[in-house]
Amino acid sequence: MTARKNSVTAPPEHFDMDIDTLIIGAGACGLVAALSARESGREVLVVEADAVPSGSTALSAGLIPAAGSRMQRAAGIEDTPELFAADIQAKAQGQNDPALVDLLARNAGGVIDWLADRFGLPFSVVTDFDYPGHARRRMHGLPSRSGAELIDALRAVCEAEGIDIVCERRAEQLYVTPDRSQVCGVALACPDGAVEQIGCTRLILACNGFGGNRDLVAQHMPQIADALWFGHDGNRGEAVQWGAQIGAQTRHMGAFQGHGNVAHPHGILITWATITEGGVQVNRDGRRFWNEAQGYSEAARAVLAQPGGEVFTIFDSRIADIARQFEDFKRAEAQGAIKTADSIEDLAAQLHLPAEALAQTLADIPQDGTDGYGRRFGSPPLTSPYCGARVTGALFHTQGGLEVDQTARVLGLDGTPIPNLFAGGGAACGVSGAGDSGYLSGNGLLSAVVLGRIAGAAV
Structure with missing residues (x-):
């Protein structure tokens, strides 16, 4: 049969x-x-x-x-x-x-x-x-x-x-x-x-x-239909399809968990601790473009809206020490997704970013206060050695x-x-x-x- x-x-x-x-x-x-x-x-x-x-x-x-x-x-x-x-x-x-x-x-x-x-x-x-x-x-x-x-x-x-x-x-x-x-x-x-x-x-x-x-993603959440699929390939929607056929209720079909901090092209999740502890995201021009404190799911759309759908997460060795409690972060380091440098100029060169713009972006981060995007900073300023990773936005789960x-x-x-x-x-x-x-x-x-x-x- x-x-x-x-x-x-x-x-x-x-x-x-x-x-x-x-x-x-x-x-x-x-x-x-x-x-x-x-x-x-x-x-x-x-x-x-x-x-x-x-x-x-x-x-x-x-x-x-x-x-x-x-x-x-x-x-x-x-x-x-x-x-x-x-x-x-x-x-x-x-x-x-x-x-x-x-x-x-x-x-x-x-x-x-x-x-x-x-x-x-x-x-x-x-x-x-x-x-x-x-x-x-x-x-x-x-x-x-x-x-x-x-x-x-x-x-x-x-x-x-x-x-x-x-x-x-x-x-x-x-x-x-x-x-x-x-x-x-x-x-x-x-x-x-x-x-x-x-x-x-x-x-x-x-x-x-x-x-x-x-097809279901495009139907229910077109705003992220073109995002990298970072979830499990078995998530094909049988449960909701069966439910529709037997008259079951569904709710919030447009809701999703995204993630705007996936190492690219390595496809490894970079913990959001790199941001919450004082890191930032910059685009190809070396400029910040949003309030990262909104969260990593919101980051998926914000990152994908940038040229090429890629950005760069910038942090430092203090933050990296915290991030190493996560196996994914250690795996990203082992595969070369995390770049480390003693100077901003060297980090910019490794990430192929304009050094002057990146240096100015980091200098503009308030040590204790709210920036122009509405993000409140209270963490220590980023200091050498500096770290960075090229990342993209992804759909992780509906x-x-x-x-x-x-x-x-x-x-x-x-x-x-x-x-x-x-x-x-x-x-x-x-x-x-x-x-x-x-x-x-x-x-x-x-x-x-x-x-x-x-x-x-x-x-």
Whole structure:
């Protein structure tokens, strides 16, 4: 049998296998959902299209924002879910569903503590710099500050818990009852071209956004349609396509996480700490062109609007020392993406920038005050040795998706939940508002782990 890709149809007479809880996608959301479901006593199967679990999580820094965790308390950081929720809404200009924001903000700290205490994941809080839009230091990560480390740790825990993760199985067809009110299972495409039909009592869509589907990107977010795609290639939008066919609600389909600090042509993410600690971005003329404090997602559009869609991030060795806690930054250094020089003139030569203009740009940065773009500076001035990287703007992840209720169930167009269909991660609508200016650092993983935890445990 051959499945028609991304279709919804009536179930077969017999499934090859039946499972209680089937999870599509072995990223952070899917693996957390699996752990949660197993803890609740459910039989669980996770299917993953890739040869090994990775997803968008593995491409990120693996940092999860949470308020009120024991790690925050140990670091002496006073924070509350209410303050966290206010930060999310402020960044998204109040466009988010308040109930969803409250759900994520209230549960994030508990999910971090659960992963650390129950499964031994060694989370700690990033305490040496601030992320844009966060009123407190609440970014939690594993020692390498790497999404790949987070995925590997979650996978190892799942394996230790006896959870089956079957890779190289891409879900291509959704089986539903004739009235399309309940999900029955899925058809999985195998590497040899065969199709496996899996029935389930509950289905959790933890599979993907749609950033890898350029047609959907052009339809919903034309302003970034030509950006470098820096996300996971598996993000092709099956979840929202299935949702459209069964009458599910979607929300904020134009929202996305961009990133305006991707080393070019190396394709390596350069941490935004290079900016928050006092660095700046300049164009080919050696001139600044915007208020970098707005954030790295907004930077994607600002950078792409510059000649050639490329700019240069300028910082110094003090900032580089902070950035080295991130594996991506160390990899960028190893591949020669980070240039270092004892003088501005030498740095300009290495980056092929006009030295006089670059020197004047750096001289114009206020040591303590607000510049003409509205950015407030309070960090030490940039000093020798100077550092720089050629970067471009990229689309990292879409943030719109299926709308869910307080138990992560997918909602139909009439507002009632589809009884046994759940969504989280890239498949579900996140909390970045309606457009491109509401992405708060960590929103994607926040939604992934909290909705994964809730979906897995839901009755």
